[in-house]
Amino acid sequence: MRNRGPRAPVPRSAFRVPRCSVLNVALTGNIAAGKSTVVDLFRRWGATIIDADVLVREAQAPGGEVLAAIAGRFGADVLAADGTLDRAALRGKVMGDQAALDALNQIVHPAVRRRREELLRAAGEGGDLLVVNDIPLLFEALDPTQFDAVVLVDASVALRRTRLRAMRGLSNDEADRMIAAQMPAERKRAKSDLVIENEGSLEQLERQARAAFDELRHRAAVAALERASVGARRPSGRAHVPLRGPRPGRGAARSPALGRWAGAPGRARCGGPGAPVRSVSTCQPIALTEVRCPGNLRRDLSRPRSPTLHGEHSGRSALHRRT
Secondary structure, X not given: OOOOOOXXXXXXXXXXXXXXXXXXXXXXXXXXXXXXXXXXXXXXXXXXXXXXXXXXXXXXXOOOHHHHHHHHHHOHHHEOOOOOEOHHHHHHXXXXXXXXXXXXXXXXXXXXXXXXXXXXXXXXXXXXXXXEEEOOOHHXXXXXXXXXXEEEEEOOHHHHHHXXXXXXXXXXXXXXXXXXXXXXXXXXXXXXXXXXXXXXXXXXXXXXXXXHHHHHHHHHHHHHHHHXXXXXXXXXXXXXXXXXXXXXXXXXXXXXXXXXXXOOOOEEEOOOOOOOEEEHHHOOOOOOOOOOOOHHHOOOOOOOOOOOOOOOOOOOOOEEOOO
16 A cells, blocks of 8 residues: 555544444464464454463363263263363263264353353453454354454465474374364365465464454454444444455355455455455555554554564463453
8 A cells, every 4th residue: 555645633533443343253273274373473463362272171160060061961080080171081982973072062162152252242342353263173163154254274284294293293194183183174265264374484474464464454443433433323323334244155245344355265355346366475464553442453553563472371361462
């Protein structure tokens, strides 16, 4: 985008966001694709992160209804001596048994969904515009259409096998079994809005992740402005601008609030209707430095961040907000 001279000052009130006006994004990726690295980058750049794995562990904590229901369905031998869940024992009971796995999901997922909705409301009420849900098994366990956008991190099976061998010391057979336990990435790509390819160096991954993040940031800001504009025109002051439109290929118009949808697998549309489909790594970042919103888009997001990445660790809160 070319610089066309100084911009007129933007009144702060123009960017006030109606409560729960949040772009709710799901970020996923198959094992060893590099999803966790992209999550760390998004967090560093200002996104609020909701970690699905942490939500599951919170739901399965001792003394809760979920753990009691798990023990009632699968037996007391899935509990450790200290009353916590013996995950290895439970895994042994559901591995290869679809009916048992479905039963487990029916116990755990409602509690996780309620907690995710609570955190999403809290983020919206705090003024956040962009929330990214880190969900490894998004397509296997949830309905991706409940999110405003889906971002997939992907790499070839051969490369993921090599990474599993190097990182975890697995044999090819062991790595292949772990890879085969998840839905093939080819099926996920067709259902994703943005695909980040992780076939090269960390620097290349960061460039692609940044292009995807800038696209999400743009969508979040556009949606917030449209909601605020509609809210200002409605007597009740309530805004209702749908964040999500139909997926590409479903035969309906795109959501104007979301703007640019993904095109072919592994690519993102950069531009208006009819614009050519280009690799996500070539999308031009959209400058939103004039935006001054409460929460995680208040800062000038073009400002450099600390190079420190926040890695995965146990015991953390499910809601991560970089301040």
